[in-house]
Amino acid sequence: MKILYFAWLKTKTGLGEEDVPQLPAGVTNVGQLIDWLAGRGGGFAEAFANRGLVRAAVNQDYAQPDTPIRAGDEIAFFPPVTGGVG
């Protein structure tokens, strides 16, 4: 599973992307993955402290906390988008 971080989530976690070869125990959806990542503490806990500010995508489609995930998925975390027009 590849995990990507964008904008201030990248700044706070200190990572642009990482590989997590296997799904952590008990993790089957996006919300559980966030719990697991926040459990690392430090910048990860800070990045996921306010879940209302974090959006997710699974395989490049917008996802919800209950969206299921699998070991081969590409998962991304980012703030609400701010497209650059007008």
Place this chain on the structure above:
Amino acid sequence: MSVSVQREDFDVGLEYARFVAGRTDVGGVALFVGQVRAESGQVAAMTLEHYPGMTERQIDAIAAEARARWALDACRVIHRYGRLVPGDRIVLVMTAASHRQAALESCHFLIDWLKTKAPFWKYEESETGARWVEAKETDDQAAQRWRR
């Protein structure tokens, strides 16, 4: 339907000429250009970060939705990323149709949805420092107008 996500600037006149070249079925073209705005001299520069792959995928999906809702002859979207300064062009949306209403409405729809669906994040530099820009509720409301 053609979508480009690129660092380079684009030439509006050239893009328009290419867009309509050889077409005799088009009755109207709507064209929107978004630019970097200096808010009361505050914004010195901004950097647009995006999610390569997902950006193209989401813009393709928005364009497909526009084509499903309006009778369009053609549609073109260019969105830039990277560091931009006030006055720089950011985005181009062009729609062509037999009639003006389809061209104008679909162009408006595309630009409203791009703001809420395309994964771009804005990092602004000003005299007082630099910060990630937060999403605006008004952008969501503008996009909601098109929901049905």
